[in-house]
Amino acid sequence: MPATAVLGVQWGDEGKGRVTDFFSENADYVVRYQGGNNAGHTIIVGEQRLALSLIPSGVMYPQVTPVIASGMVVDPKVLLAEIDMLTAKGIDTARLKISSNAHLIMPYHRKLDAVMERFLGRSQIGTTKKGIGPAYTDKFARQGIRVQDLFDPKIFREKLEIALEDKNKILSRVYNQLPIEAAPIAEEYLAYAERLLPLVTDTSLLLWQAIRDGKEVIFEGAQGTLLDIDHGTYPFVTSSSPTVGGVLTGVGIGPKDIHRVVGIAKAYISRVGTGPFPTELRDEIGDRMVEIGGEFGTVTGRRRRCGWLDLVALRYAVRVNGLTDLFLTKLDVLSHFDTLKVAVGYTSLGERYDEFPRQQRVLYNCTPVYEELPGWSTDISHIRAYGELPAEARNYIEYIEEAVQVPIRWISVGPERQQLVERP
Ligand code: GDP
Ligand code: IMO
């Protein structure tokens, strides 16, 4: 049975946690393929609220094997703390599998992330400061240290020495920081090895076999299409590939093994950190979206910038991911607005754009061309059947579908697992 990818199509925080949890009910494997603990995925089931950063969002289901694939960057301290947090809540993590090829986030990656941002001043990206960018930089520079290196202390120490020689020059000479010592890092990291060893395996082989055996496999994206290193709003992006291509490289499977690509879109849009955002609302309406939608970062607690749904960006995401279906989240938040706007095009520097602009200068100067749609101004959070949604809400959904030519098969109307409308 080929697998399903579920991924964010905006600037992250679309509701990937809750959507992945929904798809996990019948799944055998749920796999994170990129990113690290820059992600914050929330799941709410009754009184239980989980915020996951590294462990896939299928972990609440006892039949699910959660997998951390090769394309991820893993901070082992954070991972072990997350395992402990889940265990304390009575959630079993014994089935967790970690790729031996995943890269480790090291203390100097976190340090560099922080000082590089400080150095950029007003031009900073607004990263999560978890060391994501520097860890991926080392991976591509072939100076990374991988999960498998933890189990070979001699190699680990050697690689650490080499990495630190380089990092300490940068830290001290460029950023005026004290150098970092190898010994305490080696001691700390090698101590993690014992707990991690039983979880580490060849996840590419594991998942290839699972798909051949007819198992149900879900790939869970982190971040979103507009934060993609190649296809996002560079340089205000993350350092990995949340788009569907990232599944193939991050897991090590072929394209034929993915039969469904579900895009997750919030019914409006948000962004944390800096960078262009054409439909951003820097007014009282934006403030109300933040307040009603509870738009504060799961990882950093930062206020998210909010704005109207952008159909230009959504059509772009449909294209670069080859989306087969859409899952629209947080529709309930729009119940509080009389009139809704959606961006159907942009004008920038005297020209009209119907496709997502490639030039950053064009993108920065975009003014959205809006279409106005009537709101429904009534609580929809209790509704579970499509036909029971107010006509204006159905009109909003069907308008988006028509504009992007992809069916919206699921709509969430509240953060709880059950607050969901499935289209027939
Ligand atoms: P992720 O990073 O894509 O998993 O999203 P986050 O978990 O960072 O942010 C989404 C937030 O919206 C979380 O607090 C969710 O509990 C919440 N949420 C998810 N779906 C809905 C919904 O349909 N309605 C409302 N009101 N909140 C939702
Ligand atoms: P989830 O998976 C929203 C943003 C940061 C910053 C940029 C680069 O919860 O949707 P990084 O630390 O990755 O180098 O930061 O990317 N960012 C996210 N924004 N949701 C996320 O994850 C994000 N992960 C990174 O705010 O602008």
Ligand code: MG
């Ligand atoms: Mg999040």
